[in-house]
Amino acid sequence: MKYSSLIFLVLIGFNIFIWYYVVSGAHDDLNIYFLDVGQGDSELVVLPDDIKVLIDGGPGKGVLFELSEVLPKTDKYIDLIVMTHAQLDHFGGLYDVVNRYKVGAFVTTGRDGESEAWNDFAKLLKEKEIPVILVGAGDVVKYKDSIFLVLSPNEEFLNNKEINESSLILKLESEGASALFTGDMGFETENFLVDSYDMDIDILKVPHHGSRFSSGLKFLAEAMPRISVIEVGSNNRFGHPTEAVLSRLKSVGSSIYRTDKNGTVHLEINDGIVSILAEK
Amino acid sequence: MHLHDKAFYVALFFIIGVAAAGLGVNVWLTLFAATVASFVAIRSKIFVALFVGITFLGFFYFNFYTVAQNENFPVGEKIEFEGVVYSQPKHGLKSQELNVELEDPLKGTVRVYTEPLPRFQYGDRLKIAGTITESPSGRLNIVSFPRIERVGVAESRAVKKKLFELKDSMVQNLNSVLSPQHASLMSGLLFGERAEFSDEFEDAMQKSGTTHIVALSGYNVAIIGITLSTALSYFIKRKYAFYASLVAIPAFVVMTGAEASVVRAGIMGIIMLLAERQSRIYSFRNAVTLTAFIMLLFNPRLLVFDTGFQLSFAALLGIVYIYPLLKKRFKIEENEGVMGWKRNLFQTFSAQVAVAPIVLTSFGYFSPTALFSNVLILEFIPVTMLLGFMTATLGFISYGLSLVLGWVTSVFLGYEIFIINLFSLNWF
Numbered sequence: 001m002k003y004s005s006l007i008f009l010v011l012i013g014f015n016i017f018i019w020y021y022v023v024s025g026a027h028d029d030l031n032i033y034f035l036d037v038g039q040g041d042s043e044l045v046v047l048p049d050d051i052k053v054l055i056d057g058g059p060g061k062g063v064l065f066e067l068s069e070v071l072p073k074t075d076k077y078i079d080l081i082v083m084t085h086a087q088l089d090h091f092g093g094l095y096d097v098v099n100r101y102k103v104g105a106f107v108t109t110g111r112d113g114e115s116e117a118w119n120d121f122a123k124l125l126k127e128k129e130i131p132v133i134l135v136g137a138g139d140v141v142k143y144k145d146s147i148f149l150v151l152s153p154n155e156e157f158l159n160n161k162e163i164n165e166s167s168l169i170l171k172l173e174s175e176g177a178s179a180l181f182t183g184d185m186g187f188e189t190e191n192f193l194v195d196s197y198d199m200d201i202d203i204l205k206v207p208h209h210g211s212r213f214s215s216g217l218k219f220l221a222e223a224m225p226r227i228s229v230i231e232v233g234s235n236n237r238f239g240h241p242t243e244a245v246l247s248r249l250k251s252v253g254s255s256i257y258r259t260d261k262n263g264t265v266h267l268e269i270n271d272g273i274v275s276i277l278a279e280k
Numbered sequence: 281m282h283l284h285d286k287a288f289y290v291a292l293f294f295i296i297g298v299a300a301a302g303l304g305v306n307v308w309l310t311l312f313a314a315t316v317a318s319f320v321a322i323r324s325k326i327f328v329a330l331f332v333g334i335t336f337l338g339f340f341y342f343n344f345y346t347v348a349q350n351e352n353f354p355v356g357e358k359i360e361f362e363g364v365v366y367s368q369p370k371h372g373l374k375s376q377e378l379n380v381e382l383e384d385p386l387k388g389t390v391r392v393y394t395e396p397l398p399r400f401q402y403g404d405r406l407k408i409a410g411t412i413t414e415s416p417s418g419r420l421n422i423v424s425f426p427r428i429e430r431v432g433v434a435e436s437r438a439v440k441k442k443l444f445e446l447k448d449s450m451v452q453n454l455n456s457v458l459s460p461q462h463a464s465l466m467s468g469l470l471f472g473e474r475a476e477f478s479d480e481f482e483d484a485m486q487k488s489g490t491t492h493i494v495a496l497s498g499y500n501v502a503i504i505g506i507t508l509s510t511a512l513s514y515f516i517k518r519k520y521a522f523y524a525s526l527v528a529i530p531a532f533v534v535m536t537g538a539e540a541s542v543v544r545a546g547i548m549g550i551i552m553l554l555a556e557r558q559s560r561i562y563s564f565r566n567a568v569t570l571t572a573f574i575m576l577l578f579n580p581r582l583l584v585f586d587t588g589f590q591l592s593f594a595a596l597l598g599i600v601y602i603y604p605l606l607k608k609r610f611k612i613e614e615n616e617g618v619m620g621w622k623r624n625l626f627q628t629f630s631a632q633v634a635v636a637p638i639v640l641t642s643f644g645y646f647s648p649t650a651l652f653s654n655v656l657i658l659e660f661i662p663v664t665m666l667l668g669f670m671t672a673t674l675g676f677i678s679y680g681l682s683l684v685l686g687w688v689t690s691v692f693l694g695y696e697i698f699i700i701n702l703f704s705l706n707w708f
Binding site (some may be wrong): 009013014016059061062065073092095115119120121 | 395398452461478683688
């Protein structure tokens with residue numbers, strides 16, 4: 001009899017657990033979260049039907065807390081993790097994500113990092129037996145009406161001596177809107193994009209945390225993003241985002257959101273209509 | 281005088297000697313005080329001589345230990361050195377914290393802060409290039425973000441390593457089914473792991489006076505010991521359950537990093553077990569003095585310099601000596617079931633009264649809401665720990681079951697976090 005109340009409790013919990021899923025159902029809009037992970041990048045894209053794509057993971061464990069705010073508490077599955085390039089402020093947090101979530105597949109360019117930290121992470125990926133998919137310019141990731149186009153790197157950029165220029169560039173087209181995820185790309189990649197593609201987009205993840213060696217006017221004039229989000233830590237030692245970039249973004253009429261000022265920036269997109277829900 | 285009285289006084293006077301030396305009291309003054317004290321307690325010349333001798337031994341031992349432990353490394357210079365990670369690294373939110381024991385020609389221990397990746401492990405031998413700076417709080421000296429290279433793994437630490445791995449995989453099981461906030465509180469309750477607490481949450485726990493629930497006190501060890509021995513007695517014979525507990529308790533102490541409070545609880549737990557088995561009377565007075573005596577033999581500096589050691593003993597003394605008075609005065613019944621809140625209230629109060637002087641002098645802070653938050657939380661800690669332990673263990677067998685049970689655990693953890701945050705607010 002001593003344990004009857006405990007068993008009862010467990011059964012109640014089990015019931016709530018099941019019914020929660022039955023009742024809540026999946027979203028049918030597109031949600032993009034620019035997570036506040038300090039000085040580093042991490043974006044979570046939740047496609048219609050709750051398909052979760054995490055692009056980069058910031059420098060440390062902060063991403064876990066952000067994810068748990070955004071995803072249901074019991075949701076421990078991420079469909080795709082995309083890593084733009086192997087620098088610590090982009091993959092550091094992925095170490096713990098991979099450790100704690102079940103992951104469908106890991107998507108990246110195939111260029112290895114040079115640090116001891118990267119070796120550690122690569123080892124963990126192998127241990128967890130997560131399928132790794134290497135992509136390059138021209139590849140496509142598709143789910144129903146949503147499509148991720150891989151714009152860069154091609155062979156040349158992949159081996160660029162500057163690792164930032166080897167960043168995986170993704171353009172998302174879904175729910176009548178388009179968003180560009182840019183990693184840490186610089187002018188070189190920007191020019192390549194402008195020359196090779198039709199770059200008109202609605203939402204821009206501002207490249208390289210607003211470094212002055214990115215977000216050139218030539219690129220911005222083509223892209224004309226209506227919403228720009230800068231992922232940056234407050235009082236970082238790099239002086240990101242730079243005044244130069246902020247004024248360039250303003251000059252093309254883009255509204256600017258920053259994770260250091262606005263916290264996590266959440267865009268809810270339904271049939272071309274974007275609602276912006278910033279934390280602060 | 282009975283043998284157990286002699287043992288008690290020997291331990292007591294040794295502790296007095298250590299305390300005096302630690303506080304920097306003059307040796308003659310100490311011996312004089314010991315003479316007076318022992319004469320008042322026992323009117324026998326031989327014993328007075330014996331106890332004064334023991335006091336001197338304690339005094340001497342403290343100084344001997346301090347000299348033997350002397351550190352030898354340059355402070356404030358850029359140097360390169362090798363060392364071994366001698367305790368489990370703390371993988372915090374923004375950095376990694378390593379305690380490193382220096383190797384020849386240097387001597388001593390330092391704390392190294394470094395990037396979250398790559399992950400270093402217990403027993404790693406590192407080559408470090410950086411500057412050792414003095415700690416502002418007078419604890420371990422610090423090396424901030426140096427260049428580190430892993431040059432190997434120290435041998436002969438296999439058992440400890442295995443225990444740490446077991447704990448890590450249990451924490452990992454919790455992490456993979458609970459949200460990070462819940463998982464970090466649960467790891468705190470079960471293993472005293474606090475690396476992942478955010479600054480805000482640490483602060484909230486301190487303000488609400490609930491830090492002790494994750495500081496692995498005797499309370500946690502007792503719950504784990506009782507749960508474990510109950511569970512074991514279902515599966516194996518009583519005799520074997522006794523031996524299993526004798527192994528499990530030290531294993532747990534080592535696994536959780538052997539902090540003073542856990543060691544204290546572990547030793548007392550074992551004494552209790554032995555007393556029960558030998559059908560001897562369990563004398564609290566003797567058990568507590570003997571425990572302190574043993575711990576001080578290993579490190580006499582604990583008594584004066586380790587706040588955890590002081591808090592642990594003070595709280596225990598409070599509960600054992602003050603609580604019975606309150607119990608009589610307010611006529612509290614044991615085993616009163618749902619109304620256990622009264623017991624929690626008065627036990628918390630007793631412990632609070634006993635630790636208050638130490639908390640005030642060490643932290644300069646005292647939580648006015650501690651009584652209420654503790655009454656509301658403590659009642660649920662045992663069941664939370666039980667559920668958390670089951671969730672972590674189930675994780676080895678079935679992810680699905682662990683996930684479901686984790687959800688039930690989350691209900692309790694959510695409530696506890698709510699109470700902690702509620703009572704950390706400035707109400708005035």
